[in-house]
Amino acid sequence: MSEPAPALELTGITAGYERRPPVVRDISLRVAAGEALGLLGPSGCGKSTLARVAALLHRPRAGTVHLAGRRATGFRHRAPRAQRTRVGVVFQQPRQAADPRLTLHDLIAEPLRATGDTTALPARVAALADATGLGTELLYRRPHQVSDGQLQRACLARALVLRPALLICDEMTAMLDASTTAALVAVVEDYRRDTGAALLTVGHDRALLHRWCDRLQEFPRERPLTPAP
Amino acid sequence: MTTTTAPAPLLSVRGLAVRFLMPGGADIAAVNDVSFDLSAGECLALVGESGCGKSVLAGALLGLLPGNARTRGSALLSSEPGVVPIDLPAADERTLARTVRGRLLGLVPQSPAGHLTPVRTVRSQLRETIRALHGTRGRDLAAATEAAAERAAFPADHLDRYPHQLSGGLAQRAATALALVGDAPLLIADEPTTGLDRDLVARTVGELRRHTDEGRALLVITHDLAAAERIADRVAVMYAGRIVELTDAAPFFGTPGPRHPYAAGLLRALPERDFTPIPGQPPGLDALPAGCAFAPRCPRATAVCAEPPDLIDGTACHHVPEPADV
Amino acid sequence: MTSTRPRPTDNGPRRPRDTTRRGTRTVRVWTSAALAAAAALAALLVPLLAPLDQQAVDLTAKLLAPSADHPFGTDELGRDILLRSVHGLRVSLLVGITAALVASVLGLLIGAAAGALGGRTDRLVMRAVDTFTAVPHLLMGIFIVAMFRPGIWPVIASVGLTHWVSTARIVRAEVLSLRSRPYIDAAVSGGASRLRVARRHLVPAVLPQAGLAAVLMVPHAIWHESALSFLGLGIPAHQASLGTMINGARGSLLTGEWWPTLFPGLFIVVPTLAIAGLAGAWRERINPRRRSELVL
Structure with a gap:
């Protein structure tokens, strides 16, 4: 068998918002199959934008995205659903990343419902609630009734519910205390051990990424005039 | 120390x-x-x-x-x-x-960019705060503004910039400069x-x-x-x-x-x-246990942990290890 | 020495002002609720108990001043104004609520589509919104009713088709601000289709705003119905409607008989103010600036 295609390959990505100058300029990176790559960068350097491009959530102005060797042809809704759901994403701020009206259970189950794969829904949600340390007790609360750490556990469970081949963590633990950080990283690593999924984790904490990832890559140091929102 | x-x-x-x-x-x-x-x-x-x-x-x-x-x-x-x-x-x-x-009491905020008024320069925000807190006016105000920036190591040549033109570090210094204006102890x-x-x-x-x-x-x-x-x-x-x-x-x-x-x-x-x-x-703050709140997660927990521990010698735990030295 | 007795504090001096403000607000809400409920009950029940005999013209009793027999007096054809006003209110409420519903559902769908789809759809919708805003509602409404025979439905259509604009604007702005939230990103990444994102995340988020707009539109629609009927373009003159009643009373007002104008007028003003009062209370409830939610 030949070498498997890299889980993610970004080539010459330039991306930005509306008519403003690009926040990401000509970035290339490669996450091999099963590899954990840590992308280190200062605050406001465009890391999050790059993560969104890699997750097919933002169309770059230039450059290509290959997922498992297949070139992405569209972004957001223009990307085929099967391609979008190969990538799981966890964001920095759990409060922004959770619909305030959904219970944690519905938050985790939403991708299953959206893709019509509801046969094993209760078992899958329960298993993930258990794996992420959330427990069943909190599942019927809404985001404002749980702490940041608990909500981030639910967001991680949601990212894993469709068993993505690539997980992207954008500053997943920046808001969290040391113990919750270690717990969430352990959840991700357990999942990767079970499934062989690849990981792109984006952050500024060198000690954390050094401990967590197989390989580190520095984001080019080019401080933009405008800090990220 | x-x-x-x-x-x-x-x-x-x-x-x-x-x-x-x-x-x-x-x-x-x-x-x-x-x-x-x-x-x-x-x-x-x-x-x-x-x-x-x-x-x-x-x-x-x-x-x-x-x-x-x-x-x-x-x-x-x-x-x-x-x-x-x-x-x-x-x-x-x-x-x-x-x-x-x-x-x-001065507050150094969590997100300095959000703490500054986006449509006004750092100088104008500092001036306003100094005038409100000290009543300084005229030429003294200009000097006081530069002095206030100086105290937070905010570069004087950036005073006429708007918050969005500042890097995260400079925005932090601008917010700190504002917090320091009143000489709050x-x-x-x-x-x-x-x-x-x-x-x-x-x-x-x-x-x-x-x-x-x-x-x-x-x-x-x-x-x-x-x-x-x-x-x-x-x-x-x-x-x-x-x-x-x-x-x-x-x-x-x-x-x-x-x-x-x-x-x-x-x-x-x-x-x-x-x-x-x-x-x-951690337990929810709406359902705190009667005893030590950490007991359910604690490797040292025993029956005494059903009683809430007091903060004695800087530690609120029933099972504080004997200090090895003073 | 300071007292060490624990004492509850309630965030300083904001309390008294807040309390009085809350007090007047409560009075206002309950008055509005009582008046709106009374109007709704009257409009629902009175026509059942006292059906309006459209032909009850009694020229011997025309333009009688308010009395025990006719508390609101009689009109130029000798008909009881109280009874006709209640029947007119029923028509007005029916038209107002239905038209507001039509306008709000239209506005919600159009605004959500514009905000969620963006691009060409959005530009198209916004041009349509500008067009509708440029022409006065009443003029556009007259244009629409003029295409049909007078009746209730053309009035509903006329008000509904001209009033979706404000709701569409509110909904679009709200959807645009929500669309860039990471939770929408997460939904897209989780395989949600455009329709599902809209149905599951966007529309539920804007429903309170859209609902408020709908309630606020009811009084507005009632005024429009009355205006159209007053101009003789809305509800046909033989049907009791507040607008037609005031129109019919124009002559008598000039000769000093004020009651055929005043009482139907009050029937327009009081219930619409009551509904607007309730909507105001609702707006305060969903006001995002209200800091009552504890963030842990």
Whole structure:
């Protein structure tokens, strides 16, 4: 068998918002199959934008995205659903990343419902609630009734519910205390051990990424005039 | 590094408790029986995970709690010797606005970019604050503005920029400059390092430390243990609304290390150390157990933990290991 | 010495002002609720108990001043104004509520589509919104009713088709601000289709705003119905409607008989103010600036 295609390959990505100058300029990176790559960068350097491009959530102005060797042809809704759901994403701020009206259970189950794969829904949600340390007790609360750490556990469970081949963590633990950080990283690593999924984790904490990832890559140091929102 | 003579503390918090009465009749005990002192020239880091009550505690000191909050206990802020101290949680809005905020107590905000007015230059915001706090006018005002920027190491040639034209580090300095205008003897920094990269953390910590060394008292609220280690003289660890350990920073982060099992677990979870999480999760603040709140997660827990432990010698635990040395 | 006795504090001096403000607000809400309920009950029940005999013209009793027999007096054809006003209110409420519903559902769908789809759809919708805003509602309404025979449905259509614009604007702005939230990103990444994102995340988020707009539109629609009927373009003159009644009373007002104008007028003003009062209370409830939610 030949070498498997890299889980993610970004080539010459330039991306930005509306008519403003690009926040990401000509970035290339490669996450091999099963590899954990840590992308280190200062605050406001465009890391999050790059993560969104890699997750097919933002169309770059230039450059290509290959997922498992297949070139992405569209972004957001223009990307085929099967391609979008190969990538799981966890964001920095759990409060922004959770619909305030959904219970944690519905938050985790939403991708299953959206893709019509509801046969094993209760078992899958329960298993993930258990794996992420959330427990069943909190599942019927809404985001404002749980702490940041608990909500981030639910967001991680949601990212894993469709068993993505690539997980992207954008500053997943920046808001969290040391113990919750270690717990969430352990959840991700357990999942990767079970499934062989690849990981792109984006952050500024060198000690954390050094401990967590197989390989580190520095984001080019080019401080933009405008800090990220 | 211990103080030789103990002057009266600048801030003296005694038995402070904050509860929230929620619409459904639920009663959330966000802060319980918190007591600590903070003296001039000293930095206390209040550490704990999100939802442990540390931000509510800061809100109580700043008078920024929502209307459904009920506070008990006292937090006495002494402006100068001989003057009757102000009890912050009991002070009315007028006192807070006229004599406390900016003058006695400066806030270094969590997100400086969001704390600055986006449509006005740093100079104009500094000028306005100086005029409001000191009544300075005319040519003196221009000089005072530059001096205020200087104190926070904000470069004078950037004064005419708008907040969005500043890097994160400069925005932080601009916000700090604003917080320092009133010469407040007490500074409260709320999560000053969240989301900042290593260089910025180092710079922010260095600057806050400098203000402490100049004689201000600094209360840093953070979940970032690495930042706390670099800046603090003393550490208060909060868990489920209570201070479970209050001790000097050097032995806490170095040897012999923390004495409370929760604090020890937090340090062990750091990526530089064991990187192992504390099992389980903190209890909800609406359903705190009667005894020690950490007992369900604690390796040392025994039957006595059904009784709430008092904070004795800086540790609230029934099973404090005997100190190896003094 | 300071007292060490624990004392509850309630966030300083904001309390008294808040309390009085809350007090007057409560009075206002309950008055509005009582008046709106009374109007609704009267409009529902009175026509059942006292059916309006459209032919009950009694020229011997025309333009009688208010009395025990006719508390609101009689009109130029000798008909009881109280009874006709209640029947007119029923028509007005029916038209107002239905038209507001039509307008709001249209506005919600159009605004959500514009905000969620963006691009060409959005530009097209916004041009349509500009067009509708440029022409006065009443003029456009007259244009629409003029295409049909007078009746209730053309009035509903006329008001509904001209009033979706404001709701569409509100909904679009709200959807645009929500669309860039990470939770929408998460939904897209989780395989949600455009329709599902709209149905599951966007529309539920804007429903309170859209609902408020709908309630606020009811009084507005009632005024429009009355205006159209007053101009003789809305509800046909033989049907009791507040607008037609005031129109019919124009002559008598000039000769000093004020009651055929005043009482139907009050029937327009009081219930619409009551509904607007309730909507105001609702707006305060969903006001995002209200800091009552505890963030842990």
